[in-house]
Every structure is written in C-alpha cells, then in structure tokens.
Amino acid sequence: MTVLIEQPCLEERKDQVEKNELILDGGLVPENVATGGFNAPNINDFGESFRAYDVQNERLKSVEEFYRVNHINQTYDFVKKMREEYMKLDKMEMSIWECCELLNNVVDESDPDLDEPQIEHLLQTAEAIRKDYPDEDWLHLTALIHDLGKVLLLPDFGELPQWAVVGDIFPLGCAFDESIVHYKHFKTNPDFNNPLYNTMNGIYSEGCGLENVMVSWGHDDYMHMVAKKNGTTLPPAALFVIRFHSFYALHSAGAYRHLMNEEDVKNLKWLQIFRKYDLYSKSKVRVDVEEVKPYYMSLIEKYFPEKLKW
Ligand SMILES: O[C@H]1[C@H](O)[C@@H](O)[C@H](O)[C@@H](O)[C@H]1O
Ligand SMILES: [Fe+2]
Numbered sequence: 001m002t003v004l005i006e007q008p009c010l011e012e013r014k015d016q017v018e019k020n021e022l023i024l025d026g027g028l029v030p031e032n033v034a035t036g037g038f039n040a041p042n043i044n045d046f047g048e049s050f051r052a053y054d055v056q057n058e059r060l061k062s063v064e065e066f067y068r069v070n071h072i073n074q075t076y077d078f079v080k081k082m083r084e085e086y087m088k089l090d091k092m093e094m095s096i097w098e099c100c101e102l103l104n105n106v107v108d109e110s111d112p113d114l115d116e117p118q119i120e121h122l123l124q125t126a127e128a129i130r131k132d133y134p135d136e137d138w139l140h141l142t143a144l145i146h147d148l149g150k151v152l153l154l155p156d157f158g159e160l161p162q163w164a165v166v167g168d169i170f171p172l173g174c175a176f177d178e179s180i181v182h183y184k185h186f187k188t189n190p191d192f193n194n195p196l197y198n199t200m201n202g203i204y205s206e207g208c209g210l211e212n213v214m215v216s217w218g219h220d221d222y223m224h225m226v227a228k229k230n231g232t233t234l235p236p237a238a239l240f241v242i243r244f245h246s247f248y249a250l251h252s253a254g255a256y257r258h259l260m261n262e263e264d265v266k267n268l269k270w271l272q273i274f275r276k277y278d279l280y281s282k283s284k285v286r287v288d289v290e291e292v293k294p295y296y297m298s299l300i301e302k303y304f305p306e307k308l309k310w
C-alpha cells in the first residue's frame with residue numbers, strides 16, 4: 001500500500017530531521033527513510049485524526065478511562081512481579097502462525113483508530129512495510145509479530161485486564177514524562193510521589209541503555225521476552241522495535257533520550273520507520289491472508305523455531 005504524503009507528516013518529518021533523528025548513519029538506514037517512502041493518510045476510519053486522544057466522544061471517553069486505570073496501576077512493583085511470572089514461559093506451546101490466528105479473539109480497548117480484527121492489523125502493517133522496504137525481510141516479520149503479546153488478554157495466558165496488556169508504554173523507576181498520553185492520571189499512581197522514582201533519572205543513570213529500563217507491563221515486553229527466550233535469530237533492531245513500539249513518549253515525543261546508549265540511537269531509527277506503518281496502515285484495505293501466508297511462513301521458519309514456549 002502506498003498512500004500520499006500529507007502535510008502533517010511532512011511537518012513531523014522536518015521536525016525530526018531538525019532533531020537529527022533521520023540523518024543516515026553510515027548507510028545503516030535505507031535512503032527512503034530520509035526522503036519519505038511511506039505516505040500517511042490524515043484521518044482514520046472513524047474520520048478523526050490518528051491518536052486524537054483529546055477529542056470528546058464516546059469511543060474516546062472509554063479510551064481515557066482505559067488510561068486512567070492503566071496509569072494508576074502500572075507501578076514499578078507491579079511490572080517486576082509480572083516479569084517474574086511471565087519469564088517462566090509456562091503458559092502454552094505454539095507456533096508464531098498459530099498465535100497470529102489466536103489473536104483474532106482479542107479486542108484492544110486502548111486503540112482509538114482500529115476497528116479491524118488484529119490479524120488484519122498485523123498483515124496490513126507487514127505488507128505496507130514490505131512494499132517500501134522489500135529487502136528487509138526481518139522487518140516484515142517484525143511487523144507481523146509485533147502485537148502478538150496481546151494474547152495476554154486470553155484465559156490461557158492469565159486473562160490480564162486491558163490496562164496490563166495494551167496502550168502506550170512508559171518507563172517505571174523514574175519520573176513520568178508529561179508527553180505521555182493522559183499524563184494527569186499519573187497523579188494517583190503510588191510511584192508518582194515516591195522520591196526514589198520521581199526524579200528525571202530515578203533509579204537509572206544517564207546513558208544506561210533502554211535495555212536496562214523497566215517499562216510498563218504489556219504486550220510489547222511480553223512478546224520481546226518470548227522472542228528472545230525462544231532463541232529467535234531476528235536482529236537486535238527487531239527486538240528493540242518489538243519491545244518499544246508502544247513507547248510514544250520516546251519515539252514520537254523525544255522524551256527519555258537521556259537514558260539511551262549508542263545502540264539505542266541506532267535502533268531508534270528503525271523504530272521511527274516502523275511506527276508510521278504501525279499507525280497509519282490501519283485501514284479498511286483487506287489483505288488476503290491465504291495469499292500472503294506462504295511468504296510469512298517462510299520468514300517464520302527462517303527466524304524462529306517451529307514451536308515456541310509462551
Ligand atoms: O492503542 C495502542 C495499541 O494497543 C497498540 O498495539 C500499541 O502498540 C499502542 O501504542 C497503543 O496505544
Ligand atoms: Fe502494539
């Protein structure tokens with residue numbers, strides 16, 4: 001899918017180039033990144049701008065309610081507990097494709113833009129990237145699997161509440177940045193007034209690397225864990241994209257850069273490519289699953305074992 005570049009997107013791009021985000025780094029990122037290979041639509045299928053969290057309507061009110069509960073409950077201690085529990089990978093054994101199919105039983109209440117089954121979103125994202133970056137097969141597969149962690153909502157995976165699975169993510173253990181969506185609801189989060197956690201660096205040190213930063217628990221962190229622990233051969237940039245794709249404060253607002261190391265700076269360039277496809281490919285354009293399945297099966301075989309522990 002190739003859509004036309006609209007003004008807001010260009011503005012955003014200009015911004016990023018000014019902030020040096022899209023400057024090519026030793027040929028690491030293909031050229032169409034800087035020149036704008038992907039063209040994003042202005043409005044979603046509901047006729048609103050994408051991620052218009054401040055609009056007042058019924059759908060957006062329930063999204064705000066989602067974030068209110070999310071922001072109160074995602075604490076440092078909660079994430080620590082969840083990571084310990086899910087690190088065990090003792091919930092299920094299945095292939096990547098089986099998980100894609102399972103995901104169709106999932107509804108994401110945090111998403112103001114998506115009205116399609118989850119597998120459509122995975123394939124729309126992957127196919128859009130594939131069109132613009134035909135040689136980066138690892139990125140196609142990354143797109144296909146990036147939201148698989150949403151199976152945490154299903155009974156076999158602990159049936160976690162929405163606030164513990166979906167939505168934007170943010171670091172714990174240091175101050176919440178004001179750019180995080182519906183920031184005001186953090187005021188009732190127990191970590192908000194904890195002096196250990198409410199300074200700019202909190203428990204971290206400058207440049208410590210995002211790998212060492214605890215982020216709110218959800219489908220990103222879980223899928224990252226599953227891919228890594230099952231020995232995927234996907235490159236580090238893929239794992240970075242999976243783990244931080246919901247980290248809008250970082251990849252879109254530019255917050256928390258002081259915690260990044262050099263590796264993160266490189267990986268962030270890929271994430272900034274990815275996020276556009278993740279967000280703007282959400283549309284009613286259906287992908288023929290059976291037609292594209294053989295291609296994705298070949299990628300799964302290349303980068304993953306046949307069965308994974310979840
Ligand atoms: O509503 C969404 C959705 O749940 C995503 O899958 C995600 O990655 C987000 O960042 C988010 O805000
Ligand atoms: Fe996601």
Ligand SMILES: [Fe+2]
Binds near residue numbers: 121147
């Ligand atoms: Fe997504």
